[in-house]
Amino acid sequence: MSNEIEIGRGKRGRRAYTFDDIAVVPSRRTRDPQDVSTSWQIDAYHFDLPIMAAPMDSVMSPDTAIALGKLGGLGVLDLEGLWTRYEDPTSLLAEIASLPAGQSTARMQEIYAEPIKPELITSRLRDIRNAGVTVAGALSPARTQEFSQQVIDAGVDLFVIRGTTVSAEHVSSHAEPLNLKRFIYELDVPVIVGGAASYTAALHLMRTGAAGVLVGFGGGAAHTTRTSLGIHVPMATAVADVAAARRDYLDESGGRYVHVIADGGVGRSGDLVKAFAVGADAVMIGAGLARASEAPGQGWHWGPEAHHPQLPRGERVHVGTAGSLEEILFGPGTRADGTLNMVGALRRAMATTGYSELKEFQRIEVVVSPYAGSSRPATDG
Template identity: 85%
Template sequence: MSNEIEIGRGKRGRRAYSFDDIAVVPSRRTRDPEEVSVSWQIDAYQVELPVLAAPMDSVMSPATAIGLGQLGGVGVLDLEGLWTRYEDPEPLLAEIAELPVDGATGRMQELYSAPIIPELITGRLKEIRAAGVTVAGALSPQRTQEHWRTVVDAGVDLFVIRGTTVSAEHVSGNAEPLNLKRFIYELDVPVVVGGASTYTAALHLMRTGAAGVLVGFGGGAAHTTRQTLGIHAPMASAVADVAAARRDYLDESGGRYVHVIADGGVGRSGDLVKAIGCGADAVMLGAALARASEAPGRGWHWGPEAHHPHLPRGERVRVGTVGTLEEILLGPGTRADGTLNLFGALRRAMATTGYSDLKEFQRVEVVVSPYSPR
């Protein structure tokens, strides 16, 4: 049965769903939350919490990457952010938090026009490594050719190539594009790449040898991609489509498993639950962690799209501060709005629906929700 609808006589479109449109359904069995496992393994790295922090300056500094690692997640540092452009970016982060709305974009463009300093990439990653946690850093596809050697030599454990969208078949008449398949093959570290939002795009990324695929396209709280480019991928459908690509690639490759990581639209604990229920192995959190008292953004949140030098398609948004990083991830919760104790909520949802681990929970029954979420 097709779920396409007619937009007009000359165009049809597939109905797609966001996390707000769906809900998970209890089964005949329940469990104790204490007996539920939310641990996750990618390549050789066992991770207690299935979370990567988004590589955004409002979310991750070396200190918060270390803090997240000590709590059981993986912090991904933006290697094109202020931490690799300035020796001491703290005054600049404080300035961004105080900028007036009208002048914020222009001033951020000025701050991020400073050159990336390779020695700072090395220093920041070595600082994280010295704390004994998993070391992860992110570059855009455009900067990967220039800086990947510095990143690998600094001892990164996970290499993240993250853009608004990343394809395995970028076409350019001006410069040789990054050959993802050759690049990943030559590296000795696992690579997570994305975003992708369709079955076909994700399948092609999996064939490059990536260890994980980020799912999302302009779905984050700080994006304005839908308004500026007219492009949007509702996350529930996108995750389910990419999970189907993972299943088919598993058969095609003779057993190679590629991790699906939901990157966008996961602002509260209910979104996290539904992302895993739609087939994600883990989530990448941005706004949810920007609400931490330790977050560098000081209650504000922005991504690299907000200071693009030619076409900004993001903005600095006020997310506020709700608690410490530990309270946001592990509780205790003092609010009932899904912003605290995210993984306590995931455990509770898994226990309520009768599942004991993440792989099992990916099979949970999901319905299209007939009401507007509160």
């Protein structure tokens, strides 16, 4: 049965759903939250929490990456951000947080015009390694070949190649594109790559040998991709489509499992729950962790798209401060808006529906139930 609808006589489109459009259905069984496991393993690396921090300067510094690692998650440092352009960017982070709205984009473009220093890539990753937590760094596809050796030399555990959209078949008439399959094959560390937002794109990324695929395109709180490029894929449908690609690739490859990581639209605990319900193995969170009192953005949130030198496709948004990093993950919650105790909410949802493992929870029944309440804030990505 097709769920395509007619847009006009000459065009049809498939109906797609956001996390707000769906809801989880309770089952016949319930459990104690203490009996629920939220652990996650990718390759040889085991985590108590299925949570990755988005590689954004407003979210991750070396110190916050270490703090998240010690709490059981995975911090991913942006290796093209301020921490690899400046020896000490703390004053610049404070300046970005204090900029008037009309001046933020232009000033950020100036700040991020400073060249990336390869020695700082090595230094920052070694600092994280010396703290005894799993080390992860992210580069865009355009910079991966240029700086990948510094990343490997620093002893990175997981390598993230993250862009607004990443394909296994990039075509360029001006430069030699990154051969993703060969690059991953030649590396000694697992690679997580994305974003992808469709079954076909994800299947091609899985065939490159990636250990995980980031799912998302233009759905984050700081993105304006839908308004600037007209491109956007609702996250519930995107994750479910990529989960189907994971299933089919498992059969195609004879048992190779590629992890699906929801990246975008997961700003509150209810979004976290529904990301797993439609098939995610883990989530990458930006705005939700930018609300931590330790976050470098000081209550503001932005991604690399916000300071693109030619075509900004994002903006600096105010997300406020909800609590410490530990309170955001584990509580106690002092408000009922899904910003605090996100892991506790996930445990409670799994227990309420009778599931003890995330892999099992992926099979939970969901319904299409568009959110009928008042509009949510625009900072929920």
